[in-house]
Amino acid sequence: MLNCVYRLVAPRTFEPIQVEMDSAKGNVLVRPTHLSICNADQRYYQGRRSESVLAAKLPMALIHEGIGTVLRDDSGTCKRGDCVVMLPNNPHEEDPCIAENYLRTSEFCGSGYDGFMQECVLLSPSRIVPLPKSINKNVAAFTELVSVAVHAVSRFGMFSHSRKNTIGIWGDGNMGFIVSLVLRAIYPAAHLIVFGRNAYKMEDFTFVDETHLVHEIPKGIAVDHAFECCGGEGSSQAIDQIIDTIMPEGTVSLLGVSEQPVLVNTRMVLEKGLRLFGSSRSGRADFAATVQLYQDNPTILSYLEALVNQTYAIESISDMAQAFEADTRKSMGKTIMEWNV
């Protein structure tokens, strides 16, 4: 089938490209309906990646967070009209020790391979997870982001010691909000403390136990484990503060993406016997766990609704540019594109 792919050909420039889609049997044809813009997409859109990266990866369709409607499924996994979340990670091998999202051979939509800004997306049946019919589609659009938090919290469960009385979350942005929410659901008895730079943002973390501005942390505060959800220039300061605040043998989960190398006070990491581990992206099991989490804890969806910042009806290239430009101006939350091309 002829399929129109909306590729970023240069910073701030989308172009529609017609491609002949291989409708090989056994795959699922999905029409995207709700796409969510991520900071990683913005880095390409605004040209904030290095020249060499842009030259290597563009032209490319952006977006790796999205849901869609099944148009055709020869595999029998779904029926036409089913609402599904699309998985951006495409593994080419299985490894008994390494998760699909860390295999170097895996492809990732919107990072070197076309993302979901397409008229239709052809996916293997393992690359979709069905969603409940009644789900809020604007929230479901960023299930991928939630699954990244679920993945990190699940790894935290594997790597950390059993005392989880107090958990600190550094970062008052989207990821900090979602990680806190997932921790609340998985560890309801834990005392959650959020550390951020913006009091007005932290006011919305109504489900945690304490919030503190990073420059006004009370003396004597300590956490058993910590999550770094800052990224960018904030990573360094956050990791420093975590190392100061965390109890010995605590686990530090790193989630923030930084374009620059980050200095780490390894002396104190050694002295305290800390475990630092990184998490990136997610796999099918994390998506399935996220959808299960939605079903088991419907209040999570209510909290996530607060993150839907603005929605844009997309029918043309100019609509896409408008949504991306508006997204650059938001201070928090998610921009959702109601995709109808």
Added chain:
Amino acid sequence: MIVAAILAGGSGVRMGNPDKPKQYYQLGTKPVLAHTIDKFCAHGQFDVVLVLCPETWLQQTRDLIERYCPEYSNGVHVAAGGQSRTDTVLKAIEWVDIHCEVEDDSIIVTHDAVRPFVSLRIISDNIEAAERFGACDTVIPATDTIVASENAATISEIPDRRNLYQGQTPQSFKLAKLKEVLLSLSDAEKEILTDACKAFVLRGEPVELVKGDIANFKITYPHDMRVAHAMLGVDEC
């Protein structure tokens, strides 16, 4: 019931002729017609997909569908079109009357086979507009200045371009209303009729505009085929 009528009439010259209808030309790995059929079948909202082709091309059309659209071939029907566009649409209505149970609110979406770049959005918008208004036409704003001339020698009028649009397809209708309007036409009216929407306008019936797309162009001339190949990134024409 929602019916797709893909109009692949064109001229009925036999195969092997270099002037064969453009819908049978190869575009990428498939004939143009197969791409159009794929899009309508993938859309998934149609109860019937009917291809109307020249009578001399009936069997070849069936063969091409089986070869190039195997996943949909069981659900695609082929029938002979008529001499003119209007005749072909009437043939589609006749076929549906014979083979299907037409309801009052049945919709027919008519589309040129030689517009393979139609989008799913345009098809969906057509169905919704036809359900809402009874008739709709897919258009894009006119970009060239349109000049009218009564004598083919001098300008008689230059209409305000802001009010002008270029017609594309699909054109979609409530099936029963379309039948009523087309059958009411006199021979003289049929002669000046270039498409079914004009018949609605002649009868004073409202026709809603659906936003088209410049990519949804009609492959008419050899130049268009080159453009289509270029859009797909295919070098050889």
